[in-house]
Amino acid sequence: MxxxxxxxxxxxxxxxxxxxxxxxxxxxxxxxxxxxxxxxxxxxxxxxxxxxxxxxGGLSVAAVREVLAAVDAPEEPVHKVLGAAQEAIAPPQAAAPDGIEEARRTVEGLIRRRGWRVAPQNPSVEALAVALATLQGLGHGDFEELLEGYADACERVADADLAWVGRNAEVDRLVESVVVGTVVGDAVLSALRRLAHVDASARRYEGGETV
Amino acid sequence: MxxxxxxxxxxxxxxxxxxxxxxxxxxxxxxxxxxxxxxxxxxxxxxxxxxxxxxxGGLSVAAVREVLAAVDAPEEPVHKVLGAAQEAIAPPQAAAPDGIEEARRTVEGLIRRRGWRVAPQNPSVEALAVALATLQGLGHGDFEELLEGYADACERVADADLAWVGRNAEVDRLVESVVVGTVVGDAVLSALRRLAHVDASARRYEGGETV
Incomplete structure (x- = not known):
């Protein structure tokens, strides 16, 4: 055409x-x-x-270029591909806020308690620590009490995600599935969480009024 | 100072x-x-x-200005405040992709099945429909099978979020808690989901190797 x-x-x-x-x-x-x-x-x-x-996904041109390089790379084992895709779509790292050291220890403790097999240099480890240190700096350190519940939810979601990726694992589309599932999946999860907030708020505070 | x-x-x-x-x-x-x-x-x-x-949260200067206007607004009932905060932090709407009508019906069906009290004009309804239509356009329409599992997870997370916001409900900090919990909470959830992906992938494909 x-x-x-x-x-x-x-x-x-x-x-x-x-x-x-x-x-x-x-x-x-x-x-x-x-x-x-x-x-x-x-x-x-x-x-x-x-x-x-x-x-x-809100990715920049530069981030899309990196992601597509992963998509176009020669075939690799699923597990390596997932790591490369995560690296490519990791958001640019913000400057480390005050309290980052303590937040890193919190994340390490969480990963250890859950038994997650994750390398310490995985970009999401630092992203999580930055988010927690930011909450702490804003006086919302008690948000950490929600972490285990969030982790429970994410384990369930991740199992379903991996099963889905595994079904789509024709080699030439595998990386694309991982990238799309991760990036667009974040948008789906974020939208659903907000809708569930509105419903939970309606039940808790309003007895049914919709916003 | x-x-x-x-x-x-x-x-x-x-x-x-x-x-x-x-x-x-x-x-x-x-x-x-x-x-x-x-x-x-x-x-x-x-x-x-x-x-x-x-x-x-990755918000622009313009988005921060809108959010702060909500934070500085006179006190409102929790449920209204949550709606206003969601409105302020909704990402700019992308052009509607092909298949948006069908995706909107899918979202409506999901909300009805779950019994969520959410207004049809809530910005997250459209954001979710755009994400689903995008997946469909990329040949990943079967991602929809994951929706109910995602919704289960989000209901649990949202209940915990609302309990947390309720504890932080001194009037002058309520909106801030909602905004911070929503925006930074998205970042926490996204990071945890990626870490759980790595672990699920390690268990499924690699017998324990870390990435």
Whole structure:
């Protein structure tokens, strides 16, 4: 198809498509003349992935580039792929707030108690410590009491996620499933948590009024 | 305290503090002479909140301004406050992808089945529909099978969250608790889910290797 058809098929404007090609997110089309390139279903699929990661996952162009590098890497064992994908989609690390050392010890203790097989340098370990230190700095250190309950919930969710990824494990789509499931799955979980908040609040405080 | 002390107490650079004052995120200090202003513990606290929302929650300056307007609003019943806070921190709405109508029906069905008292115009309803339509467009429509399990987990988390907010319900800190618990809580949940992924993957595929 021509670039106009690619644009219509994906809802992405032509200048934006050209920008993604320049930025290395999207492979160039196959040139059929000096001024015309042809695109195929692979481009449609890739454009949808780029937009999903940006629009739903909130990823930057730079982060999308890293994620796509993982998606395009030669096949690796599932467990390695998951680690590489997590590395690529880890949010940029904020400056360590006051109390980060204590928060790191809290996270280490949690991981030990749960028996989670996680390397200390996993980026989510530090992300969690930064979040906890931030809560502490805001006078909300007692949020830590919720951690075990959150961890229970996440273990259940993660088991279901892995079973889902395992079902989708044709090799060439495995990394994509991991990335999409992680990034878009975060958005799904965040939206559901907010809806459940509204319901829990309605039951607790309002006897049924909706907001 | 002077602005230099405020900067040292919070780790926020002086030009950044001045920028937040210009942008209306932070109240100006009390002028003690034409060139000197004094700041107090309220400024320290507010600066920490601004940085927490930005660094951990990933909120923009504009989003922080809206959230702080909710925090500073006159007291309201808990349930209304929660709705207002959710409105303020809702991510900017992405363009509706193909399949959004069907995804909206899926979300409506889920809310009905769970008996959640949520208004159809709640921003998280649309955010969830956009995420589901995106998954569908990427050929991952079967992710929907995970929805009920996610909803179970979120109900449990939300009950604990609301109990926590209820304990912190001195009037002047209630909105802040809601906002911080929602925004930073998302970051905590996302980090824990990724750690649980690594552990579930280790158990499932690797017999214990850590990444």
């Amino acid at each position: 021509r670039i106009g058809e690619l644009s219509r098929a994906t809802g992405v404007a032509i200048p934006t498509i050209k920008y993604y090609v320049r930025e290395g997110l999207l492979p160039a089309g196959r040139l059929t003349s000096p001024n015309q390139a042809r695109y195929d279903d692979g481009h449609v699929r890739r454009l949808r992935l780029i937009r999903g990661l940006m629009d739903v | 002077r602005i230099g002390e405020l900067s040292r107490a919070t780790g926020v650079a002086i030009p950044t503090i001045k920028y937040y004052v210009r942008e209306g995120l932070l109240p100006a200090g009390r002028l003690t002479s034409p060139n000197q202003a004094r700041y107090d513990d309220g400024h320290v606290r507010r600066l920490r909140l601004i940085r927490g929302l930005m660094d951990v």
